[in-house]
């Protein structure tokens with residue numbers, strides 16, 4: 067099947083089957099298996115060094131799993147083991163601190179060009195990029211959705227962390243991807259911007275975008291997310307519903323500290339005991 071053809075059977079957004087990643091002579095991801103269906107909004111949670119960013123890089127094709135003895139593929143995204151990055155981005159939008167760094171240090175890149183160049187998986191527009199009217203409309207739509215329309219005309223390098231984050235999420239959204247992988251998306255956002263951003267994520271989740279949210283903040287798990295994958299030392303320590311995973315006992319073990327997990331309305335938070 068060609069990547070551009072529609073899928074007859076909905077494949078899971080992500081399937082890992084005994085995936086291993088090695089670094090400096092040890093396993094950073096150690097036989098990780100998980101399956102995330104379309105519409106199954108998921109939080110990937112874990113302490114510093116538990117393997118979250120490595121998992122994101124694996125999904126993004128920024129690094130590759132160790133070959134399995136039986137020759138089987140250990141990573142599939144939308145049912146496929148092989149992807150051209152630009153094709154993958156049209157289905158799975160991604161925002162991570164690494165992308166942010168690329169764009170904010172790469173001058174001069176104007177905000178609208180940064181967003182519309184998402185169609186070409188390029189960092190900006192080149193002479194060979196044919197930008198259509200429909201693409202421009204989609205870029206405007208995505209910027210408005212993220213409350214970042216007023217930033218058009220500014221250079222990426224001049225934006226604050228929160229502003230740049232909004233623009234980069236708009237860029238990831240231009241394709242109207244079926245899923246969005248967000249690695250620590252609220253890092254560096256102030257309290258009000260963070261709250262508005264989480265509301266935007268709720269809106270996206272309610273309107274058909276499957277969210278994969280990588281975080282170490284329990285209080286960022288929006289009500290729409292009910293599937294939690296908990297990593298510890300490169301392994302899946304636990305996965306299940308929020309009720310299963312977000313308990314004081316499980317969280318204390320994952321973060322190596324006695325924690326009390328409390329539910330506040332539809333959100334959870336954790337505090338040291």
Ligand SMILES: Nc1ncnc2c1ncn2[C@@H]1O[C@H](COP(=O)(O)OP(=O)(O)OP(=O)(O)O)[C@@H](O)[C@H]1O
Pocket residue numbers: 088089090094112113114115116117118119120121282
């Ligand atoms: N290229 C590498 N070579 C060797 N070890 C690595 C490499 N990349 C990451 N690690 C190690 O793998 C472990 C997992 O790292 P990773 O960045 O995935 O954790 P994380 O859960 O994202 O942490 P944080 O919350 O601090 O961002 C850490 O112990 C890290 O030091």
